[in-house]
Amino acid sequence: AQSVTQLDSQVPVFEEAPVELRCNYSSSVSVYLFWYVQYPNQGLQLLLKYLSGSTLVESINGFEAEFNKSQTSFHLRKPSVHISDTAEYFCAVTARGGYQKVTFGTGTKLQVIP
Amino acid sequence: EPEVTQTPSHQVTQMGQEVILRCVPISNHLYFYWYRQILGQKVEFLVSFYNNEISEKSEIFDDQFSVERPDGSNFTLKIRSTKLEDSAMYFCASRETDISANVLTFGAGSRLTVL
Structure with missing residues (x-):
């Protein structure tokens, strides 16, 4: 079985500042990894995914995630x-x-402060 | 872009009543899932469905729950006798057959409120 830990439940950050949202996983087998985003009162949208190849993956709106085995x-x-x-x-x-x-x-709730 | 459609968007029901939540997955997808999210909590897996049968279910998915693909397009989640703790957002998802893609596409969700 797999599990995911996101230690930060909320992250406030000022507009135009950098942000990092942390994710650690646990698995006894090889995995695929994803980030989904949920805007207020909406469903889950895929932001980016790591399936294989380059460990750095990017989204179209400037987010990136790095798979570190x-x-x-x-x-x-x-x-x-x-x-x-x-x-x-x-x-x-x-x-x-x-x-x-x-x-x-x-x-993790990301709150961007103007 | 193809999408997963869920109805109703919001349903209010009395405790003990039966509820059916409906989903229309993406047309060439063959793997279907239901997840739920209690307000303010994590997204929890309920059940996966393939080839007209359940392939995996969680401990949440007890005898009060059932899933069905009554025709070629709909995928339904039935809760036989709703409880207060069933109040949640229910998400349907489908996955394409290309295993290399391995991505779930989610619907916008159905909010269930049990009074």
């Missing part, structure tokens, strides 16, 4: 946040090689 981490970063980035961010993991369930972390 030795530290079992997949932290999400953005060099300069905008008000519109205010949302809840969920790290998620699934085992490779099958259509297995995706396990979510508890989420």
Whole structure:
């Protein structure tokens, strides 16, 4: 089984400042990793994913995450946040090689302060 | 862009009543899932469904819950006798058959309020 830990439940940050949302996972098998974003009163949207290849993956709106196998981490970063980035961010993991369930972390609320 | 559609967006029901939440997955997807999110809490896996049968379910998915694909397009979650603690946002998701993609696409959710 897989599990995900997001230690920070809330992260306040000023607009145009950098941010890092932390995610650590646990698994006895190889995994795929994801970040989903949930804007207020909306569903879950895929932000970015790591399946294979380059350990650094990027989204179209400036977020990036780096898969670090030795530290079992997949932290999400953005060099300069905008008000519109205010949302809840969920790290998620699934085992490779099958259509297995995706396990979510508890989420991190990013609050961008003007 | 193809999307997963869920209805109703919000349902209010009395404790003990039956509720059916409906989902229309993306048309070429064959793997379907239900998740729920109690207000302010994590997104929890309920059940996965493939080839007209349940492939995995969590401990939350007890005898009060059932899933069905009644026709070629809909995927439903039924709660037989709702309890107060069933109040949550329920998300449907589907996954395409290309295993290399391995990404769940979620619907916007159905908010269930049990009074």
